[in-house]
Amino acid sequence: MHHIRCGAGKPLLLIHGLGGHWQSWHPILADLAATREVIAVDLPGFGQTPKLAGETSIRTLADETAAFLHAHGLDGIDAVGSSMGARLVLELARRGGSVGGVVALNPGGFWQGWERHAFFSSIYLSIRLLRLLRPVLPAVCASPLGRALLLAQFSARPTKLAPDIVTDELCSYVASPAFDELLAQLAYGEEQQGAPRNSIAHPLVIGWGRRDRVCFPRQARRALALFPDAQLHWFDRCGHFPHWDAPAETAQLILSALAGARGLSRARHEDRPERSLGLHLPQSTSR
Structure with a gap:
């Protein structure tokens, strides 16, 4: 599995979404590598890692990882x-054993x-x-x-994104030999199983953009129902990729959550069910 390593400190694994590669993490890589040894992988069938010989699914990618x-x-x-990497x-x-603390950003x-059909058909098209458009x-x-126009579904502020990062990401989608198979598996394959309460001892945080048009915010309630040990952090004015739309906040959430920071607490109940839980961290400034 192709990967890069940078920084120094306690190791931290980064797993990209459907079609992406390790470069998807560029907006927060330097912030994370300032205090952690970052290991960012290309999953099989993406980036520079060859496609699996057999089935490509969450199950087989989890086995390979x-x-x-x-x-x-x-x-x-x-x-x-x-995204897909968050589900992974x-x-x-x-499953237990392979990973310690986990931060899942907008998991599919x-x-x-x-919603299942909307996800499949929109990404398929x-x-x-x-x-x-590949040549241009x-x-x-x-x-x-x-x-x-190209990123309206994925970002709440696409015009603010760096052109080179966007180009790298979209070209990676086009080049992936596993994209179509995994898209179908994600939409119509085996459903995600959950973990009973108190079965996950390490920190577990799920982050969700309030303006996500790929995995709608209402789905956060279902993720929490399947993973009751998790805490939820809402990203305001963010789409499907918080590490693109709010890189400083995302990096701070990751470092604080996985350091076991005591400032992470469940918010009070609010009227809208999808707002019932949240982690509230102070905003940070980019380095």
Whole structure:
């Protein structure tokens, strides 16, 4: 499994989302590497890691990730995942043994009914559009209007994103040989299992953007129902990628949560069910 290592300190694993690669984490990589040794992987079928010979699914990716960690003496490592990668780190936490503390950012897999079809059809159409645009993607991504049109579903502030990061990410989607199979598996394959209360001893935090148009915010309640040991952090004015829309806040959440910071507490109940739990951390400034 291709990966990069940077920084120094307690190891921290980063797992990208569907179609992404390790470069997806660029907006927060330096902040994390300032105090942790960061290990960012390319999952099988993405980036520079070859596709698996057999099925590509959350189950097989979890198996491969666990084997990678064991082979490198990293069992029990703290882990952060985004989107599909967030579901993957939740699955590893559920299994136990491979990872320690976990932060899952906007995890997929908690949709119901029409949401499942909306997820599949919107991403299916998006990837086909990107493949048609492949020869001109860098030019389109260089334009604020182009970023707004291509990333409206993923970011609450696409025009503010760095063109090179957007180009790298979208080109990675197009190049992935595992994208289509894994998209179908995520939408219609095996459903995510949960972990009973008090079965996960390490810190477990689920972060969710309030403006997520891929995994709708209402799905956070279902994630908490399946993982009752988790705490929930809401990202205001953020879409599906908080580490893009709010990198300073995301890095601070990760470092505080996985350091066992005492400032993390459940918020009081509010009227809207999807706002019933939250972690509230002070805003930080980018380095």
